[in-house]
Amino acid sequence: MNWEAVIGLEVHVQLNTRSKIFSGSSTAVGAEPNSQASLLDLGMPGTLPVLNREAVNKAVRLGLAIDARISRRCVFERKNYFYPDLPKGYQTSQLAEPIILGGEISLNLEDGSEKTVRLHHAHLEEDAGKSLHEDFHGMTGIDLNRAGTPLIEVVSEPDMHSAAEAVAFARKLHAIVTSLDICDGDMSQGSMRFDVNVSIRPRGEQTLGTRTETKNLNSFRFMEMAIHREIERQIEVVEGGGEVVQETRLFNGETGQARTMRIKEEADDYRYFPCPDLLPVVIEEADIEALRTDMPELPDARRERFAQQYGLSDYDAGLLSGERATAAYFEAVVAECGDAKQAANWINGELAARLNAGEIGIKDSPVNSASLARIIERVADGTISSKIAKQVFEACWQGEGSPDEVIESRGLKQMSDSGELERIVDQVIADNPDQVAGYRAADEKKQKKMFGFFVGQVMKQTGGKANPREVNRLLGEKLDG
Secondary structure (H helix, E strand, O other), X not given: OOEEEEEEEEEEEEOOOOEOOOOOOEOOOOOXXXXXXXXXXXXXXXXXXXXXXXXXXXXXXXXXXXXXXXXXXXXXXXXXXXXOOOOOOEEEEOOOOOOEEOOEEEEEOOOOOEEEEEEEEEXXXXXXXXXXXXXXXXXXXXXXXXXXXEEEEEEEOOOEOOHHHHHHHHHHHHHHHHHOOOOOOOHHHOOEEEEEEEEEEEOOOOOOOOOEEEEEEOOHHHHHHHXXXXXXXXXXXXXXXXXXXXXXXXXXXXXXXXXXXXXXXXXXXXXXXXXXXXXOEEOOHHHHHHHHHOOOOOHHHHHHHHXXXXXXXXXXXHHXXXXXXXXXXXXXXXXXXXXXXXXXXXXXXXXXXXXXXHOOOHHHOOOOHHHHHHHHHHHXXXXXXXXXXXXXXXXXXXXXXXXXXXXXXXXXXXXXXXXHHHHHHHHHHHHOHHHHHHHHHOOHHHHHHHHHHHHHHHXXXXXXXXXXXHHHXXXXXXXXX
């Protein structure tokens, strides 16, 4: 409690253009290594880059979404460093005159508070290739398919003070870029990668401490773990009489271990200078306005609409509106079943738990929107109970068929025959005379607690298939009669 963490993020957002930022090579994922690397991507002499206009348009859309200033003139520069996955010996990036300046992102935190994180800037650049260490018997392979893929690097101000705030910022940015359809958001494929800058200072102090940068975190969970671990490490170093060294670090999410990668470079170490092969980019006001009129619905606007249109709580609306895919799934379920509240309960509850456990996105859910809507309908029309609905959901998740097929094949239809249920209720009452006497002698408050025993016995007798509403009615009549 004596220390305050100060956190800033640098987020690499991979743009979903069809071709690379300076060449016509494809950006499709999954191709054979080095099959999508042109002579320009390979850094061959005599090749000249040509800027991808759509990458610029996507960057402008992001700037509009975060209320930033769009630079009417921006410049590409060469950032010089030497790694095998960068065959040119430099990365084409932006430093002095980036395309986006300023901006902010508003967060709704889990404790109900709100926070605004300022952005310093965002710039366009090309990605490097990928080093492959598996199956090379002590050697490293290089795949240059990714080299030249367009990125926006979003740089925040050091406005965050906990792992929770940093994760909330990352999730909100993820929601914005996927809603804008400028990035697919698939972190397993590196579509978003997070570099986390962490320092500590005595609580109440204003001067920033020495920061470290943990690079290339590709999941919210790993980022949260890495921040917690780095804060703890820095506190241990300082309280042990040492000094935090400015360095770049790596974090292994599988083992939870972090290590030093290299001593942190400064901008001067990269010897930035304007790229002689690329002219300054001039963005016309008319182009910005055309993109502004074509902006899609953003997460905050969608959250407000969900609350008003569907009568959802702020909490439910927030969970459902963040990711475009989740929002589309929710609206598809509601369109089928007409019950927004139940759709929200299922998506934020059972479905979210299964998706998280399987670490998969909602687009890959084995239970599609039509199937979930059918489950909700079958509860509403009395075909199955809420308890049985979870069994149906599980069976659908495991691929046993549609909800109606599962209900039929497993014999899960709810028992609603009043005559048959009355016979079972009578039997339960006859088999438990002491409990009946105790119930009838109790006051109203205690009766409510004891009533559940009789409901449970009926459900046990019917294998959970009895219609709860009918069971409650019959038990009420007979126990109070």
